[in-house]
Amino acid sequence: MRAVVQRANAASVSVHDSIIGQIEHGFVVLLGVTHEDTWEDAAYLAKKIVHLRVFEDEQQKLNLSLKDVNGSILSISQFTLYGDTKKGRRPNFMKAAKPEQANELYLQFNRFIAQEGVHIETGAFGAMMDVQLTNSGPVTLVMDSKEG
Numbered sequence: 001m002r003a004v005v006q007r008a009n010a011a012s013v014s015v016h017d018s019i020i021g022q023i024e025h026g027f028v029v030l031l032g033v034t035h036e037d038t039w040e041d042a043a044y045l046a047k048k049i050v051h052l053r054v055f056e057d058e059q060q061k062l063n064l065s066l067k068d069v070n071g072s073i074l075s076i077s078q079f080t081l082y083g084d085t086k087k088g089r090r091p092n093f094m095k096a097a098k099p100e101q102a103n104e105l106y107l108q109f110n111r112f113i114a115q116e117g118v119h120i121e122t123g124a125f126g127a128m129m130d131v132q133l134t135n136s137g138p139v140t141l142v143m144d145s146k147e148g
Contacts, residue, residue, distance in 0.1 A: 001031065001032070001033055001034070001037045001041040001042060001044075001045050001105065001109070001144070001145040001146075002031070002032040002034070002081045002082065002142070002143070002144045002145075003029050003030065003031050003032070003045055003049065003081075003142070003143045003144075004029070004030040004078070004081065004140065004141070004142055004143075005027050005028075005029050005049055005052065005140070005141045005142075005143060006027065006028045006029075006030075006133060006135050006138070006139070006140045007026075007027060007054055007055070007135065007136045007137055007138070007139035007140075008023065008025070008026060008027060008028050008074070008133045008134060008135060008136055009024075009025060009134040009135075009136045010022075010023070010024055010025070010133065010134045011023050011026075011028045011074045011131070011132060011133035011134070012074070012131070012132050012133075013074060013076060013121075013122075013123040013124075013129050013130070013131050013132075014129065014130045014132075015123075015124050015127045015128070015129055015130075020122075020123065020124060021074055021121030021122050021123060022074065022121060023071075023072040023073065023074045023119075023121055024072070025069065025070075025071050025072065026066055026069075026071030026072040026073055026074070026118075027049065027066060027071065027072075027073050027074070028073075028074045028076065028131065028133045029049060029073055029074070029075045029076065030076050030078040030081060031045075031075060031076065031077055031078060031081075031106055031109060032077075032078050032079060032080070032081025032082050032096065033077075033079070033082075033096070033097040033101065033102040033105045033106060034082050034095050034096060034097055035095070035097050035098075035101070036146075037097060037101075037105055037145065038105075039105070039108055040145075041105070041145035041146070042105050042108045042109040042112055042145075043112050044145050045109065045143060045145050046109055046112035046113045046115075046116060047112070047116065048143065049066070049073070049113070049143070050065065050066050050067055050073075050113060050116040050118050051065045051066075051067065052065060052066065052141070053065050053068075054139050054141070055068065055069045055071070062139075066118060067116070067117065067118065071118070072118065072119040072120065072121065073113055073118055073119070073120045073121070074120075074121045074122070074123075074131075074133075075106075075109070075110050075113065075120055075121070075122045075123070076122070076123040076129065076131055077102065077103070077106045077123060077125045077126070079093060079096040079097075079102060080093070080096075081096075082095040082096040082097075083096075099125075099126060102125075103125045103126070106125055107125075110122055
């Protein structure tokens with residue numbers, strides 16, 4: 001399972017020009033699922049992301065977690081994170097999980113975030129979405145459950 005985590009001052013996701021999710025302060029998480037991923041991968045990434053210390057403390061050091069700053073998460077499914085661009089000019093998405101498996105694990109990841117006590121908003125799985133964010137810092141990290 002792969003996540004791109006972007007610290008945001010504000011973010012929203014729209015489908016057909018209607019906002020379906022938005023946050024004011026926290027993370028935008030783009031989440032990709034591959035064939036080998038399990039609930040353990042979803043639990044690992046959810047816990048890691050919630051406790052990731054990338055918010056400034058009073059000395060301006062990146063020392064506070066999402067929970068410490070009472071932040072939220074905007075979670076977006078993103079199968080293109082498993083796009084392979086090594087050959088040719090069109091990405092190959094064979095490493096991305098099939099929609100049924102990917103959706104199940106995406107939903108479970110979101111439940112694990114909520115169980116951590118973090119407010120979560122989501123996009124619409126499989127939909128064409130417009131995501132807007134004000135990246136704070138900018139702070140952007142790529143995380144993979146298989147790379148611990």
